[in-house]
Amino acid sequence: MSELSLVSAFPKAENAAWKALVEKALKGAPFSALESKTYDGAVIAPLYPPSKDGAVVPGRDPGAPWEVIQRIEIPDAETANRQILEDLNSGASGIALLFEGAVGNRGYALTADAGTLKAALEGVHLEWGVPVELQLGTNAKTVCEIVADLIAERGIPVNRTNIRFGCDPIGTLAANGWSDASVDETAALAKDLSSRGFEGPFAVADGRPVHEAGGTEAQELAFVLASAIAYLRAFEAAGIVLDDARRTIFFRLAADQDQFLTTAKFRALRKLWSRVEEACGLTPEPAFVAGETAWRMMTKRHPQANIVRGTIATLAAAIGGANAFTVLPYSGAIGLPEDFARRVARNTQTVLLEESNLYRVADPSAGSGALEALTRDLCGAAWRLFQKFEDAGGVVEALKSGLFQEAVTDTGKARETAMARRKDSLIGTSDFPDLGEDAIAVMDVAPTKTNGVAQTVTPLTPIRLGESFEALRDRSDTILAESGVRPKIFLACLGRPADFNVRAAFAKSLFEAGGIEAVAATSEQTLAETLDGFRASGASLACVCSSDKMYASDGAKAAKALKDAGAAHVYLAGKPGELEAALREAGVESFVAAGGNALETLSGAYEHLGA
Template sequence: MTVLPDDGLSLAADFPAATRAQWQRLAAGVLSRSGKDVPADEAEAVLSTALEDGLRARPLYTAADGAPDPGFPGFAPFVRSARATGTTDGGWDVRQRHTTADAGAILTDLENGATSLWLAAGPGGIPLDALDGALRDVYLDLAPVVLDAGAETSAAAQELLALYDRRGVAPEAVRGNLGADPLGTEARTGAAYDGDGFASTVALARLAATYPELRALTVDALPYHEAGGSAAQELGASLATGVAYLRALTDGGLDVERALGQLEFRYAATADQFLTIAKLRAARRLWARVAEACGAPAAGAQLQHAVTSPVMMTARDPWVNMLRTTVATLAAGVGGAASVTVLPFDHALGLPDAFARRIARNTSTILVEESHLARVVDPAGGSWYVESLTDELARAAWDFFQETERAGGQARALRSGWTGERLAEVWAARSARLATRREPVTGVSEFPHLAEKPVVREPAPAAPGGGLPRVRRDEAFEALRARSDAHLAATGARPRVFLAALGPAAAHTARLSFAANLFQAGGVEPVTEGSFADSGAAEACLCSSDAVYAERAEAEAAALRAAGAGHVALAGRPGAYAGVDSYVFAGCDAVAVLSATLDRMGVS
């Protein structure tokens, strides 16, 4: 046994080892002082946080929280990384998305940090006959190109490959992905691929095989994420799609290793950094299991492209999106994504401007060049929490994958509506959390800024639709704010509510701030100074402590009604106060409350 030298850093060596039981007793004591008396062995459950997919984040993880051996980086099951070494030679591939034939913007991206291009082509993107012009200044032997052309994938691929040929790019220098994803296109548009099944996709795979570094197929999980699906559903749907493609490719004559080498997987990276890290690690483990079942375990290293989540992007206070995408990009890098696309902060508003594109590029650059994030393989590996979360998420995703297979596979699950129904169930539950602000959206449902000048962008090309819906976390509150904006444009003023502060500041400050925050989330301007008669408001809300309410609430409500208030609310838990019409409190359905408020005020 190796004996380490005494370096004087004994740390806790002189203290007795702590036990889980001791921690539980201490945690139960803290809970008791907060008014929750629970047995010590239940303290962890009380302090746990429920996640989607039946998962829970516990307050304490130790070496006893076992997970399967993740193996070594670059070796099956590839949990720790698809690569065996760090990427000190440049970090992950910075892949920026373009939907218009703006050759100047494309070149600017490549000259200032981007290392590959993700081009939306065909419907909702760059016209196929404009690809040459869009790429006129690009050295195609240096910058990989990834296509996203939906139903026009075959034509777009032929156009791109012809462009490589015209420019004399050697086959071994062609890199990227032709973007064939018929099931992803069906999920987006609802249009089933034609009667020849995957024949055109198999043909593209055969064609791509003549280019050693080019892949033909993308397994895009974003349609399921953007429809409101959970992390496990996103992973499970990607597995079912990938397996369907493997079947088609091997039936078309490709061997398993070549078929596996034609796939690239695209996942969403969210501001929930640990869930994103675990998702990418779990995805590699699951795909390695598929490859093992197919008899090619060594070829099961999943190539991953992470995209900062469109669902988390907000139209209001879009500057906060810079913070969201930074956290998401960090998580994608730590999680081991080979390529990362940072959506510009104004993504929800339309086409990004030059500043937004620059910030998007620099997000990766700072994390790679200044934070040196890419120099360490799987930096989260060994964390008891991350390893446990990876294992639990992998199991939940495998369950969803198996359910999809029992439903007839990804194609039948989509066409029967089964997939859409499952995603909708998850989104409905999440929408309830968003509406009650238990899942806050900074700048929208929390800390909104009504006086902020709107950010205006040129509209982006309409994305193909007709299939699974596209949702955003801010959509319910965005609808309320849009009603307020229309009222402001029509009348010159926003709807107002008078906040009646009762008692000393110590009694009313907390609930006054809460009520102001809540009403502004719906575009209702709070008035806290002067009298109700001078406020220009149609409604009022009482704000104070329970003790003050007991003494003054009913009298103050009567006075407000006499002054012309058509509706009197109270900031606090529901009680039996005469003259009070409604209550606003932490955990109330803010969307329902605000919608009803705007309805009463005649804000359409």
């Protein structure tokens, strides 16, 4: 029997044929309409040919899983110890201990004293090489010495431990505006720990302050590269041989829901660091790169959506070659997460490791035209920005001048504008909200109060992109608590469901993102029935929803009837085009459409409500 070949039944896929079909579908619109741009200005094309440079970027050893790291930021030592043991016994590879002033601190931290650390690490077999990552801010030297003394007190051979000391005075300076240690003091501490037998790493180049403030991928990469080089120079000056000094530094990047850019960013960091090693006359070795899901994409509203975003981010970082990764529990923006949220964070990684087997392929994105192009673009943009750091005298001097913070802040504002217009979105917060969502429980622990310290540079202020929408939702909750009902808007749906469904769904998502409940009919109604529905709804706002054809025939009539029926403000879903003058004369006061400023519309709606 001859073998059946399905391939021969289909014509060969040609780029020219695809482009001809696309141009036909665009109906005269430029091909560039399919392109998008990153916040770094790089163009993302709709289709890429296979990359001619498919070389694997050295990262994790082939077939080696990444480390599943759980954050420990519980102030009470005994509670922290129970959580550490639960995490390690339930799938986590290691732990990250957060201290006051650390990058990524959300108001909860361990106390930097020997009693706290001894109690928190009780029963943790450090001699088994359990990865312990110290995320340090204030009193970094003190914490490092306590940990070193604790290991000595237990009689554990230093070479059997796996401690990433994680000193980061540059990241602390960027995040807080101050640092109680210098780069040179960190180098001296690294030399002291090395003399005790620890191999490190002792310092981390952490990009999270840049990412959390809204920075671009290239800005984050340039910052970690410049930070690492500052540590490298200081360590060499302190007498650590350059070939050893590079191994005393590791990296940490944020991973967000932009899957391809996140993967490209992790790959680009390795390429950039290899270039630095070559420039130092060293044979490149794979850098150790840790990652954490991004704070700026975390939401308080519909926090379960954080699980999806966290999964995408973990997938992206894993494909990008992360050596260790931390998933922020989905309730982290609300408060200190409880057991279930921490369990979900662990299991997010366990599923990707053990069921999806993502770790078994080294650099699976190698050869992808899109990812290779993005990686290349990020390397170029980050290197140019890094050179500006160098010209300014290094990253610390660049922070002192404030020019870097200004650039990052500008990008953060651009992101917030894109969120306000819902060009960027957070599902469950800016789009498709659930006004009936249940409250999520968190631990009953008050945030740690930090001591006021005089700032020496302008800090990079963290943002969460959903905060403005959350503030409107809080306003709605207050009204509900005081009056028993939420603010409402009536969707006056004209014609058949086929006429109004799309725009009614858009309007519902828009207004409920601000906590204004949308009330609408689901079937065809006469204008009289629609007006009866408006009166019965208890709403004082109304939004006409239908097709352009229906707007031409019945839009003005419906708007006037709604205004006569007592609507305080009449909206219309869609762009009015040539009908605008007639619709406004009939009573339409605002038009809502994709690309408009949703936050301005929603804030205005509360003014129309008199709330």
